[in-house]
Amino acid sequence: MAPLLQYPIKTLEILSGILAFCVLYLIGRIIYNLYFHTLSRFPGPKSWAASRLPYIRHIQAGTLAREIRVLHCKYGDVVRVAPDELSFATPEALQDIYTKTASHPAFPKGAFWNGTIKGQPFMVLNALDPSDHARMRKDVASAFTEKAVRAQEGLIEQYATKLVSCLEQVVSKSEEGAVLDITRWINFAAFDCIGDLAFGESFKCLESNEFHPWAIEILATFKAVACAASLRYYPYLDWLLRLAIPNRVWETQKYHFQLAVDKVQRRLRCEKERQRPDVIGMLKLDEDGREGLTIRELHAHAPLIIIAGSQTIVTVLSGIVNFLIKNPEKLAILTKEVRNIRNQSEITQAALKDLEYLNAVIKEGLRNCMPAAGGLNRLTPPAGGIVSGHQLPGNIHVNVQPLSIHLSPIYFHDPTAFIPERWLSATIEDPASPYHSDRRNAVLPFSTGPRSCPGKALAWAEIRLLLARLVWNFDFEEVDSVKGRLRWEEQNVYIAVERKPFEVRLKARSFGVEETLSEQLYI
Numbered sequence: 001m002a003p004l005l006q007y008p009i010k011t012l013e014i015l016s017g018i019l020a021f022c023v024l025y026l027i028g029r030i031i032y033n034l035y036f037h038t039l040s041r042f043p044g045p046k047s048w049a050a051s052r053l054p055y056i057r058h059i060q061a062g063t064l065a066r067e068i069r070v071l072h073c074k075y076g077d078v079v080r081v082a083p084d085e086l087s088f089a090t091p092e093a094l095q096d097i098y099t100k101t102a103s104h105p106a107f108p109k110g111a112f113w114n115g116t117i118k119g120q121p122f123m124v125l126n127a128l129d130p131s132d133h134a135r136m137r138k139d140v141a142s143a144f145t146e147k148a149v150r151a152q153e154g155l156i157e158q159y160a161t162k163l164v165s166c167l168e169q170v171v172s173k174s175e176e177g178a179v180l181d182i183t184r185w186i187n188f189a190a191f192d193c194i195g196d197l198a199f200g201e202s203f204k205c206l207e208s209n210e211f212h213p214w215a216i217e218i219l220a221t222f223k224a225v226a227c228a229a230s231l232r233y234y235p236y237l238d239w240l241l242r243l244a245i246p247n248r249v250w251e252t253q254k255y256h257f258q259l260a261v262d263k264v265q266r267r268l269r270c271e272k273e274r275q276r277p278d279v280i281g282m283l284k285l286d287e288d289g290r291e292g293l294t295i296r297e298l299h300a301h302a303p304l305i306i307i308a309g310s311q312t313i314v315t316v317l318s319g320i321v322n323f324l325i326k327n328p329e330k331l332a333i334l335t336k337e338v339r340n341i342r343n344q345s346e347i348t349q350a351a352l353k354d355l356e357y358l359n360a361v362i363k364e365g366l367r368n369c370m371p372a373a374g375g376l377n378r379l380t381p382p383a384g385g386i387v388s389g390h391q392l393p394g395n396i397h398v399n400v401q402p403l404s405i406h407l408s409p410i411y412f413h414d415p416t417a418f419i420p421e422r423w424l425s426a427t428i429e430d431p432a433s434p435y436h437s438d439r440r441n442a443v444l445p446f447s448t449g450p451r452s453c454p455g456k457a458l459a460w461a462e463i464r465l466l467l468a469r470l471v472w473n474f475d476f477e478e479v480d481s482v483k484g485r486l487r488w489e490e491q492n493v494y495i496a497v498e499r500k501p502f503e504v505r506l507k508a509r510s511f512g513v514e515e516t517l518s519e520q521l522y523i
């Protein structure tokens, strides 16, 4: 009997020994992080410096970007946001981290935020090896040059026209116009447009007034990926990933990938489409993976191009519409400028490039409604590096959170207000303007350096045209409903901004009144 009784007591002793060891280890780790870590000289809340848990909790709640902005307001330009991570909010840090100089390459991406699904190849966005990235980047960027975008202008115009005529049908039913979720319609247009631009095949969302299944799941996938990445900070908890992410998300990812493979293959088979100036037609294939993309890499790039080429535009454009509706005096100035174009057929890219207020509205939209609001995480090189004048050891996580710098009271007067005027040349040249000294170079929504956005010219062309066509054709009004009261800046961020429905009242523009007005002016 005696040995049997002793057995559980020994187990208990072992278990309490392990527990005591774990507790002591954790206490020791916290003390080390707070007082002996190389980053302990940097300011920040003690709880964030002690362990990564507050950071992870905010990633999972979608509040990290907002919270870090608050920390920057309290602690200054550089904040320690985890034991081994610093957040910077200076224009110098943007250059130090993301660009390459004669003395150092751009800081590398880490595996935490750039994993790939088992069995799937890397793509330009998550390629960690610099030479792989450079090869893919050269190929992908060639499809988005200014010249390539000019060749696609006709196609973008086609989808702007489709969006306008679909909305006309909805609003024509009543003189009061119609209350509709404008984000949903912008999403349809951007999604259809990138489908055609990339594969020569629209997703037909505008025609069907239905989301394509691909579009429905994107935001849920972002949320799951953010949660998964947050757990990677504790590699021994990696097994939790599978439990943390519902099976449905993995299945959806596989489904998306297959959908992309099918689309690419269909496009490549279609001989008569070879002359189209679409993205697939412009990418170079090379099975040796030396000069261009292998076919498997091309498959992996298809979902990236669809998501990066549509969701970013939807975020910025629906954000701009939200801010304009909450600032009707700015909307009125924009509307007047755009409607100075007499004929809709004269709304071309060339004409829009000259509309100073329109371009200022878009710049202010990019400052306030940054699509990649989760930030661009990087690691210091193994030998260490200098960021914003601070010498840092190797393998430290560094980041410039766009919200922290774009909405910084140090760099911008009225930082959270929507003021397109801060981008006008008259303001820049007027020392008496309160916005004269704004640090406009603190806003780099497309990032900078070798990993900056290759889709910038396309994004500008699409946002300019869709916004101009919307305000030229329709009058917008605020709606007093829960969805109409949505404040853009209060939404959560899971890698990208979670976009809630935004209701507006849309009415067909009344030409009669305008004509009468202009006739009176001419008298």
Ligand code: HEM
Pocket (backbone or CB within 6 Å): 124, 125, 126, 137, 140, 144, 304, 305, 306, 308, 309, 310, 312, 313, 316, 370, 371, 372, 376, 445, 446, 447, 450, 451, 452, 453, 454, 455, 456, 458, 459
């Ligand atoms: C307002 C619109 C857009 C914004 C603000 C934006 C912003 C960005 C940013 C900040 C990055 C850097 C990501 C990183 O460092 O991890 C990026 C990368 C990228 N973007 Fe965009 N983007 C926009 C539109 C587009 C469009 C229309 C496309 C076209 C398909 C596109 C394709 C890409 C690609 C392929 C990359 C990866 C580049 C690389 O890793 O070398 N983006 N974008």
